[in-house]
Amino acid sequence: METLGNWRRSCYCGEASPSFMGAQVILMGWVQRRRDHGGLIFVDLRDREGIVQLVFNPAEEPLTHEKAHTIRCEYVIAVKGTVSKRPVGTENPSLKTGAVEIKVKDLKILTEAAAPPFLIEDSTDAGEDVRLKYRYLDLRRPGLQKNLIIRHRVCLSARDYLSKNGFLEIETPVLTKSTPEGARDFLVPSRLNPGHFYALPQSPQLFKQILMVSGFDRYFQIVKCYRDEDLRADRQPEFTQIDLEMSFVDREDVMGLSEGLLSHIFKEVMGVELKNIPRMTYEEAVGRYGLDKPDVRFALELKDVTDAVRASSFKVFSDAISKGGIVKAICVKGVEFTRKELDELAGIASTFGGKGLAWVKVSGEGWQSPIAKFFGEEDRKRIDSCVGARGTHPKDGSGDLILFSADRKEVVNTVLGMLRVFLGNRLNLIPKEGFSFVWVTDFPLFEYDETEKRYVSVHHPFTSFLDEDAEKLETNPLGVRSKAYDMVLNGEEIGGGSIRVHGQKVQSKIFDLLGIGKEEAGEKFGFLLDALSFGTPPHGGIAFGLDRIIAIMTGSDSIRDVIAFPKTQRAFCMMSAAPSEVDKKQLDELSLKVVKKE
């Protein structure tokens, strides 16, 4: 091990280029690989910006060459040498620096390294659990470094855009108050107030609204949020939002600003020009795509065939309809599915609540289906034309497959919506490149929670409603549409927001409808209700899921690949082994006692 002494780096390894030709440089980094030819030794030296080849020549620098025998993978070294053009025919076009190499005169081994548990390269085949345990090594891989660099640039360009548009970045508390609605809170015990707890914010929602009451007019924050719910590929217990709020605005203003923000980010970071983002109401999204986060990159839309099948003698359909349900179908073009594949589709349908999945193969000879006998020639024609099915395709003569779901409206849409996404992937209907944005608007304000037997907010309790739906608040709460909007990218929800309620009376009314009593409302959100009574500007905002956006930008399957230190599915950090038990002394100070469940 040697010290740096007076050596200072002249540039990053990845920056070595023909423009430095002949210059003496000092480079520092990690040994990617050593190729020892007995005579010449080649070493690939890696840092954040890339890799460059070092050459140790025994004929020129015998002592340095001798020393180079001892270096191993992941040693941290410094070299002094000259940037040289590689001999003709030995250039490496797959390397950014492949036209040059460093003829090393002097070498310092700054730190030795144990043999890493896996190779530090993008094509590493180590499992994710091993990589998460040694996350610091995993993060040396260029791919993950690139992801985090992109993340940095997205944050930078968001700050730049918002700042230029009059937004102020203002921090809000992390130790805050538990809220009854929404996700499960992470709690933090208060030492100074035994038996009392802070909650980590699920979002800075209340605080950003209060900042509007305070007159800051435009606020934003790139902020961690915490939700104690089960994890998924796109969900971590702590995640980051680009959160913003603006005063004296309506939906158009927030949505327009949001499009500007996204356009700026994608232009700056990806070099991509976004077109105007299309809009679709919740009703349309669910009707055509089955889901409130439609992937509009491919067709395979849902068709309502309730009327076309109403007359049929197929009991599954007629029963569903008589119970107030609907029948919808998707028509899969030109596929030959085996019985086994159809069973697989039915299995998927059942995981989303479908009780069955009726199918019809349409070929040149007409219908082939277990349910064909229930449909006459006229019925079949009507259904075919309704879903756009045809028996033979000019290209290869293959037929279509119609998949039906009959049930309550919600079940039918979910089942076919999820099947649609599954088939889109399976049949490669989804373009690999490109960013397909869509706004979804006019969400219902409430939905009915069967387990709690009450209305709950679809967005959150501070969401305002369409002016024309105001009177339905009394008569038909489920029919009230909200001033909420979601931004969907490639079939994933990447942001959502709303215009807020800005009157104390209306806010109290909403709490009323949600079954949150005056006392409870006062206790939980009294400070917001108080604030609203002191002169509140009309306001609204939106929050974007930074992790999800970066994951889509970088083509990552999971947001774990764009978070430096993510957690596993049981919310465990493989590297630090958090969470862990704590000393009894710590518990005592917090007036806490652990009761282990059987």
Next chain:
RNA sequence: GGAGCCGUAGUUAAGUCGGUUAUAACGCCGGCCUGUCACGCCGGAGGGCGCGGGUUCGAGUCCCGUCGGCUCCGCCA
């Protein structure tokens, strides 16, 4: 809470119908090699099959339980 897939050298995997000493590649260690870049060649070390129990003359292979990783449902205003 539930469903599915997966746990075998440091890593990734193979392991037949239950049958001697568990196999390969990469990595690691040693040696040789002056134009390699997944360098090449020769040699070597390294695991008892996630953990616990059971069936059996005999278990990496079968059964039960459990722990862990991933994907999904529920959950995520």
